[in-house]
Amino acid sequence: MTPALSLKNLRKVYNEKFEALKGISLDVMPGDFFAVLGPNGAGKSTTIGIISSLVRKTSGMVEVFGKNIDTDFSSAKKYLGVVPQEFNFSMFEKVEDIVLQQAGYYGLPRNQALQQTEKYLKQLSLWDKRHTPARMLSGGMKRRLMIARALVHEPQLLILDEPTAGVDIELRRSMWEFLREINAAGTTIILTTHYLEEAESLCRNVAIIDQGVIVKNTSVKHLLQQLNKEVFIFDVVGELHALPSLIGYRVEKTDEHSFEVEVDKGQSLNAVFAQLTAQGFEIVSMRNKSNRLEELFVAMVNGNKDLSVATQKEVQS
């Protein structure tokens, strides 16, 4: 099957000094919901910039659904919709005009452009604002406008560069729902994000970029299986006077009403509950201390010892 996106030995050197990408290769298959993670300056936005042709690559190859962006750029770009990190539309133009113009740049006939503009503005709850100048929109609306604009020509591959940065939780959830829907309808989605919860919740596969190289490229499920331990926070009824004594588990006080327990891979939570019950602790709720993918991510970019052997092998292969 032809990948939706194929990168081969992609390199980017800025000003003949800084090597932002050191020959990354990556395949994203059609229908995938793919996350690209990495700390600031890792090369995520440079990669998206090259794919969308806003950044000139130093060397390497990019293909979108088998179409080379150098030799068949027109076809390649038709497959592609890009939602950048920063707002990049004219603040003086009306919402409807911005989306309609984008349809025109892709050669959509006027009637079709009008229909699709209406469709996506309605889907993203912007139809009532269609005659409003973009500068009058809230931050969340501006972000949704960029998604509507990227979708108006109905691309088969949608790339979003940190789409929910600075967006409130409610809006973020509704955007997730929308992205899930269009992915289910067949659109391949590639997402860069700082919200690792976002990647864990939405994506099937993930690549982690650090310092211009891909340090991990696997499924989210497989990645989470590598997690050696998780920390759970237990909230108790009333005030916590003394910590429970849990044999085989590290226990630490979190605050006056809760404590945390470190559970290694293979250890049972049933055993934890059994010991807590035996010691008379009444638990009202339990949660993960932090996002699981976040723990892995931090471990990887910091060269965590537990994971380094497995990671190095995959990077070299």
Next chain:
Amino acid sequence: MNAQEQWIAFLTILRKEIKRFTRIWIQTLLPPAITMILYFVIFGKLIGSRIGDMAGFSYIEFVAPGLIMMAVITNAYANVSSSFFSAKFQRSIEELLVSPTPNYIILLGYVMGGVARGVAVGFIVTIMSLFFTKLSIHHWGATLFIVFMTSVLFSLAGFINAIYANTFDDVSIIPTFVLTPLTYFGGVFYSISLLPEFWQQVSVFNPILHMVNGFRYGMLGVSDVHIGAALIGLTACVVILFAVAMNLLKTGKRLRA
């Protein structure tokens, strides 16, 4: 992109550009009309009546083609330089750069937007001038060709200026320090035959002199320069600037990182 899709993309850019300058007509269409009325009142009626004839025409008849051409030049240039730089500044130019629209369509779209404003302002100024003098067309072909090609040339120049510009100051430097002096010394208000021999020779190197005189020839049938050479020179300049602008778009200079 097939030919029809390219045509749609071109019309989209052109429509956007026309919409932009008509939306802000108080900044784009009204000032040249007011300025030209002042020129006609002061240079045409008040001072012009004392100057007498020039090249066989009353002074107001003589300056009218030059004033129209001056408005066309400044507005074609200003439209593209400000619009394209603004798109670059706000990064909305990325909408076009990520699309399959070919570079030559991007360039043609912006240039024709500049031509549209140049011609629109030229038309408005021509209507204004009719309140002060009678106008006739000696050679329709030369008149329309010169107006069109001059608009194209200065739209291209504005486009190149906008690509190189980093700040709004950079956009105003060329019109203020290059375009305005060349226009004022380009035979708008006088025939170069009034100048000493040396300055006549120097004036010949001013490209705007050829455009103003070419247009004056089209309207009045008189010119300080050879019309054939002016038309060829104008066409050559358009071809050169088009090639320069295309090369800048191809290499992505100041547009792509």
